[in-house]
Amino acid sequence: MSPSWGRASSAQPVALVDVRSMFCSVERELDPTLVDVPLIVLSNNDGCAVSRTDEAKALGVRMGDPWFKLREKPHLSALVARSSNYAEYGGYSSRFHTIVAGMSAVSCVYSVDEAFFETDRRDPAGHVAAVQHRVRRWTGLPTAAGVGSTKVLAKVAQRHAKTTRSPLVDLTTWKPGEVRDLLAETPVSEVWGVGRRLTAGLARLDVHTALDLALVDPGVLRRGWSVVVERTGRELAGVPCMPVEYVAPQRKQIMFSRMLGRTVDSPQEMGDVLASYAASAARRLRIHDLEAALMTVWISSSRFRDHVEHKSISVALDPPTSDPLRLVEATRPVLARMRTGHPHNRAGVLLTGLTPAGSQPALWGGSDPARERLAVAVDELARRHGRAVVGYGLAGLRTAPRWEMRRERLSPAATTSWAEVLTVR
Numbered sequence: 001m002s003p004s005w006g007r008a009s010s011a012q013p014v015a016l017v018d019v020r021s022m023f024c025s026v027e028r029e030l031d032p033t034l035v036d037v038p039l040i041v042l043s044n045n046d047g048c049a050v051s052r053t054d055e056a057k058a059l060g061v062r063m064g065d066p067w068f069k070l071r072e073k074p075h076l077s078a079l080v081a082r083s084s085n086y087a088e089y090g091g092y093s094s095r096f097h098t099i100v101a102g103m104s105a106v107s108c109v110y111s112v113d114e115a116f117f118e119t120d121r122r123d124p125a126g127h128v129a130a131v132q133h134r135v136r137r138w139t140g141l142p143t144a145a146g147v148g149s150t151k152v153l154a155k156v157a158q159r160h161a162k163t164t165r166s167p168l169v170d171l172t173t174w175k176p177g178e179v180r181d182l183l184a185e186t187p188v189s190e191v192w193g194v195g196r197r198l199t200a201g202l203a204r205l206d207v208h209t210a211l212d213l214a215l216v217d218p219g220v221l222r223r224g225w226s227v228v229v230e231r232t233g234r235e236l237a238g239v240p241c242m243p244v245e246y247v248a249p250q251r252k253q254i255m256f257s258r259m260l261g262r263t264v265d266s267p268q269e270m271g272d273v274l275a276s277y278a279a280s281a282a283r284r285l286r287i288h289d290l291e292a293a294l295m296t297v298w299i300s301s302s303r304f305r306d307h308v309e310h311k312s313i314s315v316a317l318d319p320p321t322s323d324p325l326r327l328v329e330a331t332r333p334v335l336a337r338m339r340t341g342h343p344h345n346r347a348g349v350l351l352t353g354l355t356p357a358g359s360q361p362a363l364w365g366g367s368d369p370a371r372e373r374l375a376v377a378v379d380e381l382a383r384r385h386g387r388a389v390v391g392y393g394l395a396g397l398r399t400a401p402r403w404e405m406r407r408e409r410l411s412p413a414a415t416t417s418w419a420e421v422l423t424v425r
Contacts (some may be wrong), residue, residue, distance in 0.1 A: 001357035003176070003214055003237040003354035011149040011240045013124040013172050015117055016158045018129060020142045021095060022113035023051035026092050027082045029140040030414050030422070042067050044259045046083055046409060054165075063138040083407035093138050103131050108245045108252040116151055132167060147172055151242045155192040156210060158183065183211035183236065193232055196223065210236055227292045251288060256281040257348025263302075265343045267335040270299060274331035277349050285351065286379060291320035293353030295327060297334045299347045300325050309344070311337040320355055324375050327351075 019025055023041035028034045038055035042048065044240055048066045049056075070076055091277060093112045101107045104117035104127075120127040124147045132143045145171040146157025154171075160182060161169040171179055189199040191210050201224070207213050213221075214236035222230040231241035256277045264270050285292060298312035315330040330351065338344070412420035 001182070012050060013119040013121060013147055014151050014154045014244055014279055015119045015124065015128045015145055015147045016110070016126065016132075016151070016154040016242075017100060017117075017135070017137075017143050017145040018158055019052055019113035020144055020163070021051050022093070022141070023084065024053045024082075025141050026085070027411055029092075030085075030088065031380060034080060038076075039082065040067075040070075040079065041082050041322055042409065043084060044137040045261055046081070046407065047259075048286055048319075049081075050084070064124070081409055083410040084409050085237045085407075085413065087413045088244070091416045092141065096135055096141060097136060099135050099402075100131060102290070103127075103134065106244050110157070111350070116154065118244050119147060124172055128170070129166055143167070145169075149238050150235035150240045151244065152192050152232055156186055157238075159186070172378075181210060181297075183214055184209050186210040188213050191232065191236070193228065193400075198229065200317060202223070213356065243254050248361070251290065251354055252352070253354065253403045254281055254284050254288075254290075254292070254351040255348060256284070257346070257350075260345050260347065263343035263345050264347075265341050269339060269349065270338055270344065271332065271335055272300075274349065275328045277347060278327040278331050279324045281349050281351055282322055282375070285322035285354075285380065286357075286361050288374070289299055289330065291322045291357050292351035293317050293320040293331045293355065296300055296352070297331045298337060298348055298350075299344050299371050300345060302345045307342070309339060309342055313337070317353075317380045322357060322375075323371055325371055336421060 024039050027039060027041060036055065037053075038059050038061070039051040039053045039195070040056050040061060041051040041180065043050045047219055048064050049061055050063070052061050052063065055080060059079065059415045060068065061076070061079065065077055068083055070079060071081070071276070089112065096113070097099050097107075097109050097115055100115040100117055106118070107115055107117035117131075128423055132145055135141055135143055141383075144158060144159050144161040144166070145168045146154045146159070147152040147168070148157050148171060151387065158170040161167065169261045171182075174182075188194055188202055188207055188209055189196070191213060194202070194213075202213065205216065205220070205224075207216060215232050216233055218230045218234055221233045234241050254422060260273065264273060278295075294314060294316055296312060296314045298310065300310040301308055311334055316324065321327070327349070376424075414420055414422040
């Protein structure tokens with residue numbers, strides 16, 4: 001394959017903009033005293049580090065390091081930890097993506113903190129810099145961005161921007177030899193979509209860098225792996241194969257799963273857990289105007305205990321539904337398989353067979369208008385007054401259940417809850 005890099009490429013420039021250490025950046029925006037302080041955000045139940053600032057990385061904190069070990073190390077006495085504040089992260093993410101979509105003709109949400117978009121052909125760097133400026137001004141979030149003639153090259157550029165702590169790297173202004181050198185310095189394991197197993201397989205072809213992958217015969221990649229790997233190689237060579245999609249693909253599944261804050265050993269209490277999870281999953285269905293045809297429910301005990309138990313059951317939902325009461329009822333069969341007295345520490349529900357709401361009308365036993373009105377009323381109350389104000393079973397009690405996820409270092413929901421809104425002096 002003959003690569004086509006740099007200014008000579010006729011492809012529409014593509015940008016990838018990414019929020020730097022998003023969870024930590026949100027925490028700093030909520031609490032400015034954390035600026036320049038080594039900071040990490042912890043996983044569910046305050047388990048391990050899932051987001052780190054540059055200051056924390058400089059102290060040797062690695063992704064996934066458990067908090068109970070980090071807090072005991074003397075040289076980390078200045079390290080500050082915060083519990084995951086999902087409501088705030090979701091709100092900031094929504095504002096970030098709204099800004100990007102509003103400043104580009106075609107954009108695509110890649111993750112909670114990353115977005116692809118097509119740039120202005122006349123001045124790609126200026127367009128991207130304007131997006132970054134508005135994100136910083138309107139949300140306070142710092143970003144790193146990369147521009148390339150393809151999505152994979154934009155990802156390489158964005159990675160280089162983060163590595164060099166540059167706000168923006170535009171490969172469309174680089175000479176072909178400079179792009180070639182950057183790809184030669186990029187391990188193939190760092191290429192977008194190349195995992196550990198694929199890295200090992202490519203090594204057998206003596207492919208160790210992004211440049212090696214760009215120069216491999218596309219036919220070899222397709223025959224040896226898949227058309228997806230072939231497209232990755234072509235895009236590294238400057239040939240667009242993955243257009244920026246502006247229409248989000250339909251969701252294939254919705255899952256709600258949590259590690260419990262305290263173990264649960266009775267079917268009655270586990271029923272309350274699953275009712276809360278099913279109601280949350282139903283809320284997500286209605287937000288996206290979808291219905292589910294199959295629900296899988298599971299409960300499990302810790303793998304570190306003797307006699308590990310995992311019970312699951314799948315329940316067909318005919319006709320497909322987003323009715324929270326039907327979903328709560330569908331969780332009950334798994335409780336009969338639970339062994340009373342055995343401590344369980346995880347539970348979850350998975351909704352699949354998703355279709356647009358109303359696309360599969362029932363021949364008999366259709367939806368109950370009264371239950372539909374109830375679900376709408378519960379959603380509206382939650383929207384106005386918070387999710388804890390009303391719910392199904394114990395989910396409707398203001399007192400947090402003992403099994404609720406531990407978040408002892410939780411910052412205020414300063415932009416998503418009127419009760420915790422920021423106070424400006």
